Amino acid sequence: VPELPDVETFKRYADATALHQKIARSQVKARAMLKGVSASTLQRRLKGRTFQETRRHGKYLFLEFGRRGWLVLHFGMSGSLHYYRKREAAHPHDRLIIHFADGARLNYRSQRKLGEIGLTGDPDEFRQQHHLGPDALDPDLDFGSFYEALSDSGAAVKSALMKQQELAGIGNVYADEILFQAGVHPATRADRLDRSAWRRIYRAMRRRVLPAAIKGQADPQSFPRSFLTRRRGDPEARCPRCGGPVRTMRIGGRTAWYCPRCQRSGT
């Protein structure tokens, strides 16, 4: 599921492949994924333009293609970007194909069509319209504002971290990793955690989990050995810290992975 580190990886991929090339045409293959724009408008506005820069906010990627024109991509449960220099048969799950004048292509792929394709005139306006909180890596997000935004929730701390209106970018997998690294039990009510536990969560998120996941290009196999995510989904997985069995539980409709020995704080 693409979360902040995955989308940051797509951003860097797009920066390395798709900028400064003339867009010959584009094809929308799944109109149901369009948000607030028709296929003909999107195709007309992209035609003849070049992507100048990209931005990411939370789980959204923005590609600028000229004055007040940004393509907006959200990757849903399984979306991804693929750039091809040569002609190659389209993948059945390609939902948007950008054809560049030199024959290269950028394909936005989404198996279950749960993402979004749209346009905006301004990513900051888009963020306000969609009630997105600050990006989890925003340099201006200091501990005080993080604590203010999340600590009065009556929901489980894991759900609080995933609430995009308060903090943009964290989903199911990285919420688990952040709480594991902070030693906090995922089911603890957010408003019952003390300030020092929140400080550990903030530090784990900002200094450890997100930077390492971006460095590893969101591929769990390249994460540090101390990360729980490396063996996520493996029922035989042992805790990398204490060697004990890893447990799962349902929180907010999602499966949480955690170590009952190492994550006692808050229980």
Ligand SMILES: [Zn+2]
């Ligand atoms: Zn443990």
